[in-house]
Amino acid sequence: MNESNQHPIGELLWQPDSAAARKSNLLRFINKISDKFKVNTDYKSLHRWSTDQSPLFWAEIWEEMDVLGDRADGDVLENPGAMPGARWFPGCRLNFAENLLRFRDERCALIFRSEGGGETRYSYRELHREVARHAAMLRALGVAPGDRVAGYMANIPETVFAMLAATALGATWSSCSPDFGTRGVLERFAQIGPRVLYCVDGYRYNGKPYGILDSAADVAAELPSLERVIVVPFLGTAPDLPDDARFTLLEEVLAPHGAAEEVNFVRMPFDHPLYILYSSGTTGAPKCIVHGAGGTLLQHLKEHRLHCDLRREDTLFFFSTCGWMMWNWLVSALATGCTLVLYDGSPFFPRRRSLWQMAGELGITVFGTSARYIAACAKAGLNPGGEYDLSALRAVLSTGSPLAPESFDYVYERIGRNLMLSSMSGGTDIVSCFVLGNPLMPVHRGEIQCPGLGMAVDVFGEDGPVRGERGELVCTRPFPSMPLGFWGEPDDSRFLDAYFSRFPGVWTQGDYAEITAAGGMVIYGRSDAVLNPGGVRIGTAEIYRQVEKLDVVLESLCIGQNWSNDVRIVLFVLLREGAELTEELQKEIRRVIRENTSPRHVPAKIIAVPDIPRTLSGKIVELAVKNIVHGEPVRNTEALANPQALDHFRDLPELEEN
Numbered sequence: 001m002n003e004s005n006q007h008p009i010g011e012l013l014w015q016p017d018s019a020a021a022r023k024s025n026l027l028r029f030i031n032k033i034s035d036k037f038k039v040n041t042d043y044k045s046l047h048r049w050s051t052d053q054s055p056l057f058w059a060e061i062w063e064e065m066d067v068l069g070d071r072a073d074g075d076v077l078e079n080p081g082a083m084p085g086a087r088w089f090p091g092c093r094l095n096f097a098e099n100l101l102r103f104r105d106e107r108c109a110l111i112f113r114s115e116g117g118g119e120t121r122y123s124y125r126e127l128h129r130e131v132a133r134h135a136a137m138l139r140a141l142g143v144a145p146g147d148r149v150a151g152y153m154a155n156i157p158e159t160v161f162a163m164l165a166a167t168a169l170g171a172t173w174s175s176c177s178p179d180f181g182t183r184g185v186l187e188r189f190a191q192i193g194p195r196v197l198y199c200v201d202g203y204r205y206n207g208k209p210y211g212i213l214d215s216a217a218d219v220a221a222e223l224p225s226l227e228r229v230i231v232v233p234f235l236g237t238a239p240d241l242p243d244d245a246r247f248t249l250l251e252e253v254l255a256p257h258g259a260a261e262e263v264n265f266v267r268m269p270f271d272h273p274l275y276i277l278y279s280s281g282t283t284g285a286p287k288c289i290v291h292g293a294g295g296t297l298l299q300h301l302k303e304h305r306l307h308c309d310l311r312r313e314d315t316l317f318f319f320s321t322c323g324w325m326m327w328n329w330l331v332s333a334l335a336t337g338c339t340l341v342l343y344d345g346s347p348f349f350p351r352r353r354s355l356w357q358m359a360g361e362l363g364i365t366v367f368g369t370s371a372r373y374i375a376a377c378a379k380a381g382l383n384p385g386g387e388y389d390l391s392a393l394r395a396v397l398s399t400g401s402p403l404a405p406e407s408f409d410y411v412y413e414r415i416g417r418n419l420m421l422s423s424m425s426g427g428t429d430i431v432s433c434f435v436l437g438n439p440l441m442p443v444h445r446g447e448i449q450c451p452g453l454g455m456a457v458d459v460f461g462e463d464g465p466v467r468g469e470r471g472e473l474v475c476t477r478p479f480p481s482m483p484l485g486f487w488g489e490p491d492d493s494r495f496l497d498a499y500f501s502r503f504p505g506v507w508t509q510g511d512y513a514e515i516t517a518a519g520g521m522v523i524y525g526r527s528d529a530v531l532n533p534g535g536v537r538i539g540t541a542e543i544y545r546q547v548e549k550l551d552v553v554l555e556s557l558c559i560g561q562n563w564s565n566d567v568r569i570v571l572f573v574l575l576r577e578g579a580e581l582t583e584e585l586q587k588e589i590r591r592v593i594r595e596n597t598s599p600r601h602v603p604a605k606i607i608a609v610p611d612i613p614r615t616l617s618g619k620i621v622e623l624a625v626k627n628i629v630h631g632e633p634v635r636n637t638e639a640l641a642n643p644q645a646l647d648h649f650r651d652l653p654e655l656e657e658n
Helices: 018-023 024-039 041-050 054-064 096-100 124-140 158-167 182-192 211-222 251-259 295-305 326-337 354-362 371-379 405-415 493-499 540-547 584-597 622-629 643-649
Strands: 012-016 108-114 120-123 148-152 170-175 196-200 202-205 209-213 228-232 247-249 273-278 290-292 314-318 337-346 368-369 395-399 422-423 426-428 430-436 457-461 472-475 508-517 521-526 553-563 566-575 605-608
Touching: 012 405, 012 422, 018 024, 024 041, 024 054, 024 295, 041 054, 054 295, 096 158, 096 295, 096 326, 108 124, 108 158, 120 124, 124 158, 124 251, 148 158, 148 182, 158 170, 158 196, 170 182, 182 211, 182 290, 196 211, 211 228, 211 247, 228 251, 247 251, 273 295, 273 326, 290 295, 295 326, 295 430, 314 326, 314 354, 326 337, 326 426, 337 354, 354 368, 368 371, 371 395, 371 405, 395 405, 405 422, 426 508, 457 508, 521 540, 540 553, 540 566, 540 584, 553 622, 584 605, 622 643
Parallel strands: 108 337, 148 170, 148 196, 170 273, 196 228, 228 247, 314 337, 314 368, 368 395, 395 422, 566 605
Antiparallel strands: 108 120, 202 209, 273 290, 426 430, 457 472, 472 508, 508 521, 553 566
16 A cells, blocks of 8 residues: 555654653563563563463463452363353452452542533542442342343443442443433343433533433333333433332432442352443344453453553543443543543533643543544644643543544644554453553554454454455454353354354454554454455545545545446545535545555545434444445434434435446
8 A cells, every 4th residue: 555645654653761661560560470481571472472371361460450359269261262162260259349449548539520511529438438329229229130230321420330339239230321312222221121220311412401301211111120210410400200100319219328338249250241232233233242240350450550551640531421332441440540530521512622621631641532533633623732731641542443544643743742642442342452552562653552462363364364464353262351142142143143153263353454564453444344346355444544634524434336246436525514525626535545545445436425324332334324325224223323314325316327
């Protein structure tokens, strides 16, 4: 691939400071493993050992992270040759919430901000007390191990209290954000049968309040398992509760438990269901992905402490809603004792710079967001590093979609030069990462730094591993955060089909990727959205990053349209207000794509649309558009944040032309 601008892909952009590297958690761990197991003192050697000797590695993680729980004698990994089927830490018992609530001092645990203004803080001591009250309340309501507690909640402290209280009792937590419509919530919660539902009365976005209690009443009416709906006021006025005896205000049901100070943590087996997360559901009912407590805990501890180098003095922020797995990932960082920043609302309200202003005011040290947000900041011409004091910031984390090389440039030019830019990739499927950042390794333009420790990540072609080529991102050996299966599926048929049908015995993630010469990785998009004109596989991200270099193009979406016994590329563009898709602009788009990729990447058709359809978690949906274009049904528009956007792709006359 050609790269005509001044920064080539793979260019070295950042090197870790030697003093900071010497103090890092990861280097200390490497030296420990080197002394104990005679492993070379470099990351690649440690990673190789962590996958070749994975039971030893994960046992060391348990010890290094001082996991609270009962470690049984015997093997760490049972049935190690099976994938799926391997079982981690059989006989061990632990409680996820107990590990996140290990601190009970005055250090700040949570800082909450929202569009509504103001700020709320909780110390670790106060957090523990709030969870104790909620746990006592849930126990009085009959919640027991194995029950499901659900949240139809904004990203507020009460959501954290509820999750920790439920999991402290051995219950399983599942959540949707309040912008999910009635049908979207029911398609998820109806499958899992929650006993208790936490629900906000509404939320704010872009300065507007949106009440959701009518939607919550409709949801409750179709959930026969539901015994209580606990309403958390968030809009600032006393809400009018639905005419349903199950609905109760939080303070009313919490009041009898105001004196609770201790949490009676119920220790459960390592693979006890902790979370139920959901696939996007754009091709049918969302899959209910079940994650175990022990695997989630170990994986998150490893990623936070070693890959992000988190410690007590850090302040961590990740822009997320409770409908995205990054909320679960963020909250796990309580186990490190750092301060978490929660934010609810639009990232661009009341000003486009709001989150960066918050980062400066709060001294955020690790700032996490989506690749799309970073691209939007660049498009808006924001200069956070020049406008705010970001001197405390040492790392920027990005996930959700591939981070374009131009976004790497933007971070280092406009946010800060001395930052570890950690592009991350994994997902809801594993509630964690396959590839991510590393405080000991350099950052190369357009590349994710490294595979995660203990994760046997590879790239497969049709016949197995490939080097210097693009293919399927896979994991070839068992890992603890592999999901337990899909809720309510007795034979695991859909689970096996989703992850193990392509390469039996090997986890296939569904990402189109390449391992780089530096040992990192480039993600080119979802495999199921890969274009195939003339039999050549092209990742959609390759086209997006070229098109969106143009200031006039806000966003784009491309598909492969079946045409004349082949496939042709069709590119849809969302232009700035007032701009038109002229012949000159089309020529410029094609030129930029041709010169920076190849002639095969050049779209046969370019069509302007007024909106780009997205999932509720903000990801564009190429497959739904492809189905519309080919006259096929889109089975689940409730999975979309803006389903009306699909109407713009129906019956386009341009798609009938040569």
